[in-house]
Amino acid sequence: xxxxxxxxxxxxxxxxxxxxxxxxxxxxxxxxxxxxxxxxxxxxxxxxxxxxxxxxxxxxxxxxxxxxxxxxxxxxxxxxxxxxxxxxxxxxxxxxxxxxxxxxxxxxxxxxxx
Amino acid sequence: xxxxxxxxxxxxxxxxxxxxxxxxxxxxxxxxxxxxxxxxxxxxxxxxxxxxxxxxxxxxxxxxxxxxxxxxxxxxxxxxxxxxxxxxxxxxxxxxxxxxxxxxxxxxxxx
Numbered sequence: 674x675x676x677x678x679x680x681x682x683x684x685x686x687x688x689x690x691x692x693x694x695x696x697x698x699x700x701x702x703x704x705x706x707x708x709x710x711x712x713x714x715x716x717x718x719x720x721x722x723x724x725x726x727x728x729x730x731x732x733x734x735x736x737x738x739x740x741x742x743x744x745x746x747x748x749x750x751x752x753x754x755x756x757x758x759x760x761x762x763x764x765x766x767x768x769x770x771x772x773x774x775x776x777x778x779x780x781x782x783x784x785x786x787x
Numbered sequence: 788x789x790x791x792x793x794x795x796x797x798x799x800x801x802x803x804x805x806x807x808x809x810x811x812x813x814x815x816x817x818x819x820x821x822x823x824x825x826x827x828x829x830x831x832x833x834x835x836x837x838x839x840x841x842x843x844x845x846x847x848x849x850x851x852x853x854x855x856x857x858x859x860x861x862x863x864x865x866x867x868x869x870x871x872x873x874x875x876x877x878x879x880x881x882x883x884x885x886x887x888x889x890x891x892x893x894x895x896x897x898x
Contacts, residue, residue: 677830706885715791716831716876718885729885764830776886778830 675699677779679765685785691753694782698747698767702775705748706768707740708732710781711761719763722748755786790814791889793877799895804867808892810860810877821878822851822862825891831876834862867896 678697686692698705707719719738720730724745733740737756742748752759762781769775791812800806812820819838823831835844835851837860843852848865864871877889 708886708888715890716886716888718887721885732885766830776833778832780828780830 677765677767677777679763679779679782681782682780683783683785685787686755688757688786689754691751692755692784694750694752694763694765694784696748696750696765696767696779698765699777702767702769702777703745704768705742706766706776707748707750708764708766709761710764711758716764719750752784755784757786760784760786790887791877791879793875793889793892795892796890797893797895799897800867802867802869802896802898805863805865806867806894808862808864808875808877808894810862810889812858812860812877812879812887812889814879814881814887815858816882818880818882820851820853820860821880821886822849822860823876823878825874825876827873831878834875864894867894869896869898872896 680695703724705722708716710716718732721728722742725742739751762783764778764781766776766778794809819836821836822834824834825831834849835846837844837853839855850863853860872895874891874893876891879887
């Protein structure tokens with residue numbers, strides 16, 4: 674079984690540019706989550722999709738972040754325009770419907786804004 | 788102040804030795820408490836999951852304990868191996884689906 678796949682693994686962009694991160698969850702997992710870890714801090718929740726619907730986006734830092742999950746399969750997280758403080762590692766995770774026991778994380782995308 | 792505090796921040800031990808990592812949390816109520824291992828450049832991987840009614844859970848050389856009264860958990864690693872070098876993260880899950888992470892303990896096992 675393929676795990677959670679994230680792309681790209683690394684991205685370096687200039688302040689003010691746009692970056693789009695992609696996450697492919699485990700097939701059949703309706704729940705998809707985005708988390709991020711900024712330098713020196715703990716991993717923090719960003720948002721949660723159930724299929725294509727946003728269940729909880731309370732962790733999204735501001736309106737420069739836009740997450741989508743069209744069709745309820747893969748998800749994208751766009752940062753526009755990127756700021757220096759957006760640098761960090763962005764993790765995606767997925768789990769089966771109705772449970773968060775099978776929470777599986779991807780390897781993350783390391784974003785550096787310069 | 789984070790709702791999940793871990794100690795120590797980092798730890799160095801010799802191969803073959805045991806160690807215990809600590810986690811204190813204030814998240815309440817909660818559904819379950821997890822310990823994750825995160826290797827450099829990888830995502831977190833679940834080691835143990837305990838509900839509030841469980842006191843202990845083992846996974847090979849890893850044993851987690853939970854005291855829901857004092858809101859403390861520990862992860863004990865027995866007979867450490869070089870491959871145990873990683874960050875160990877305590878994670879509390881409130882009711883709902885999002886996870887609350889500690890900052891992690893960085894463990895380095897030396898030969």
